[in-house]
Amino acid sequence: MKQLIFSYIALVILLAGCNLNTTAPTPTAIPPANGGNIRVAQVQITPAPTQARVLQAIPTKTITSTPTLSPSETPIPYQCGEDDETQSARRVSAVVNVDYGAKTAHVDELITFVNREEIALESIILDIQANQWPEGFTLEGLSVNDEVIPHTLEVNRLEIPLTVPLETGCQVAIKLSFRLQPNQIRDGLSAYRGFFGYSPRQLNMSHFLPVVAARVNGAWLIHEPIGIGEQIVYDTVDWDVIVSVENASDTLQLAAPGNMVEIDELRWQVTLPKSRDFAISMSENFVLQQVQTPSGVTIAVYTFPDAVTNVNGVRVDAGVHTMDETLKSMILFERLFGDYPYERFVVVQGDFPDGMEFTGLVYVGTAWFYYFDGTHYNYLTLITVHEVAHQWWYAKVGNDAALNPWLDEALATYSEYLYIEQYYPNDKNWWWTFRVADFVPQGNVDSTVYEFTTAREYINAVYLRGVQMLQNLREDIGDTAFFELLWEYSHVGDGVIANPATFWTQLTAEQIRLSQQTRNDFLGDPNVASFFVGVELEDNSGE
Numbered sequence: 001m002k003q004l005i006f007s008y009i010a011l012v013i014l015l016a017g018c019n020l021n022t023t024a025p026t027p028t029a030i031p032p033a034n035g036g037n038i039r040v041a042q043v044q045i046t047p048a049p050t051q052a053r054v055l056q057a058i059p060t061k062t063i064t065s066t067p068t069l070s071p072s073e074t075p076i077p078y079q080c081g082e083d084d085e086t087q088s089a090r091r092v093s094a095v096v097n098v099d100y101g102a103k104t105a106h107v108d109e110l111i112t113f114v115n116r117e118e119i120a121l122e123s124i125i126l127d128i129q130a131n132q133w134p135e136g137f138t139l140e141g142l143s144v145n146d147e148v149i150p151h152t153l154e155v156n157r158l159e160i161p162l163t164v165p166l167e168t169g170c171q172v173a174i175k176l177s178f179r180l181q182p183n184q185i186r187d188g189l190s191a192y193r194g195f196f197g198y199s200p201r202q203l204n205m206s207h208f209l210p211v212v213a214a215r216v217n218g219a220w221l222i223h224e225p226i227g228i229g230e231q232i233v234y235d236t237v238d239w240d241v242i243v244s245v246e247n248a249s250d251t252l253q254l255a256a257p258g259n260m261v262e263i264d265e266l267r268w269q270v271t272l273p274k275s276r277d278f279a280i281s282m283s284e285n286f287v288l289q290q291v292q293t294p295s296g297v298t299i300a301v302y303t304f305p306d307a308v309t310n311v312n313g314v315r316v317d318a319g320v321h322t323m324d325e326t327l328k329s330m331i332l333f334e335r336l337f338g339d340y341p342y343e344r345f346v347v348v349q350g351d352f353p354d355g356m357e358f359t360g361l362v363y364v365g366t367a368w369f370y371y372f373d374g375t376h377y378n379y380l381t382l383i384t385v386h387e388v389a390h391q392w393w394y395a396k397v398g399n400d401a402a403l404n405p406w407l408d409e410a411l412a413t414y415s416e417y418l419y420i421e422q423y424y425p426n427d428k429n430w431w432w433t434f435r436v437a438d439f440v441p442q443g444n445v446d447s448t449v450y451e452f453t454t455a456r457e458y459i460n461a462v463y464l465r466g467v468q469m470l471q472n473l474r475e476d477i478g479d480t481a482f483f484e485l486l487w488e489y490s491h492v493g494d495g496v497i498a499n500p501a502t503f504w505t506q507l508t509a510e511q512i513r514l515s516q517q518t519r520n521d522f523l524g525d526p527n528v529a530s531f532f533v534g535v536e537l538e539d540n541s542g543e
Contacts, residue, residue, distance in 0.1 A: 078164070089235070090112075094107055094242070097246070101248065103181075109178075127156060127214075127222055145172060149163060182198050191352050194351060194352020207232065211234065226449065229458055239275055243269075251285075252266060256268065258342060286302045299323065299346075301319055309372070321381070322380065326347055333415065362387035392490055400499065404446070405447075405458075436464045439460055439464055446523045465522055500528055504529035515529070
């Protein structure tokens with residue numbers, strides 16, 4: 001969930017007024033997404049035992065640090081014609097040495113990039129998100145195929161002009177050596193970026209490893225960072241990362257996605273193929289719970305001891321509740337949208353506001369654990385489910401979070417409603433009131449993040465008006481067609497950077513006509529779907 005600022009104070013201050021387009025809906029039960037009946041069996045939570053430490057005889061990985069040298073004019077030798085297409089075009093191997101006490105890290109990284117486009121590339125652009133923070137990223141060395149060449153680094157964009165163009169089917173190796181200094185999580189807007197930050201009991205490192213930037217329509221895609229929403233666009237990457245921690249007690253646990261193997265004390269190897277990003281969190285105070293879904297996915301929930309509280313004399317465990325809701329939502333979303341592609345899914349109690357999604361790992365803000373009252377009528381439930389949904393609407397189906405944020409945020413928010421509809425059907429109208437109507441949202445769903453001056457305006461238009469649009473679309477075309485749309489979009493967009501055309505072209509010409517009024521009501525460009533599918537709409541103006 002990206003920048004959902006829902007503190008109780010903000011709820012009062014930031015509300016704006018307008019009427020809902022439709023009355024509170026009472027949709028029918030969820031129909032099949034793939035032609036069969038959905039039968040969500042009673043969920044039985046059987047905690048899996050905490051993984052025992054098994055030290056593995058994995059060779060020590062070393063990436064020689066790149067020295068600071070003078071640029072060379074020697075032509076860069078490329079390896080061509082040996083591309084393994086079972087791997088991503090972008091591959092990262094890194095050694096991350098963390099000083100937990102100082103909350104700093106040193107990284108040696110090797111990026112392998114294969115040009116799979118039909119044109120030669122004159123330069124390589126790296127996306128370096130950590131550099132947008134003061135002293136967050138300090139580059140110590142960079143080389144291309146072991147040759148040091150000139151480069152420029154501005155905010156989150158590092159450009160490497162190539163002395164020899166990278167032809168189709170050729171690959172290049174980029175080595176970097178750098179230091180990281182995550183921010184201390186304090187108050188204010190920057191606190192919402194606590195996924196690259198630390199508190200007295202937690203160090204979060206997310207969006208911290210440079211990657212070759214995404215390319216869309218022949219252009220490198222890196223957006224200007226701003227405080228509202230997200231501006232990151234990632235293609236898929238194969239990650240192989242060694243994390244070593246020093247200056248920490250032996251109680252420290254690493255929360256990481258993918259396949260995580262402890263190879264020595266406070267030293268792990270983490271592999272995560274075909275992922276949008278790579279995020280880790282660590283703490284000496286984590287409490288770990290694990291459970292396995294019927295499909296074999298291990299869910300790991302990392303919380304702090306204060307997740308267990310007393311409400312009106314009754315002991316409530318927000319960690320157990322988070323585990324329960326995560327398990328149920330994973331079961332439902334796999335059936336509605338398709339299989340979750342990894343063996344593990346990780347939820348971390350984050351000491352920063354709200355929540356944030358990454359591939360295979362999500363954060364849910366500590367405040368929502370504190371406000372947990374033992375029921376599902378709260379943001380701990382909804383934010384958890386929202387972040388789980390992002391494993392499909394962001395991690396599986398990518399999109400441009402700056403220019404088309406509704407493609408992941410509206411769908412993830414509407415997935416909350418599908419969850420309530422399935423597991424708490426008597427509370428459907430509660431969800432529409434609590435989550436949407438109380439904020440009387442306004443604005444165009446298809447807005448970019450750069451069109452808003454406050455986060456509240458952005459959330460209202462993209463998230464909340466977005467779910468109203470999706471509900472109306474569901475009523476326009478019917479339940480069966482709507483769930484087929486979500487299923488098809490999830491599969492057509494798998495592993496790519498989707499755009500509105502990817503979504504709307506899953507509709508038939510007749511469904512485009514049926515949903516024209518919905519687009520008129522919610523989109524700044526209501527004829528966009530008609531354009532994508534070549535539908536000629538009737539002129540109802542009477543002229």
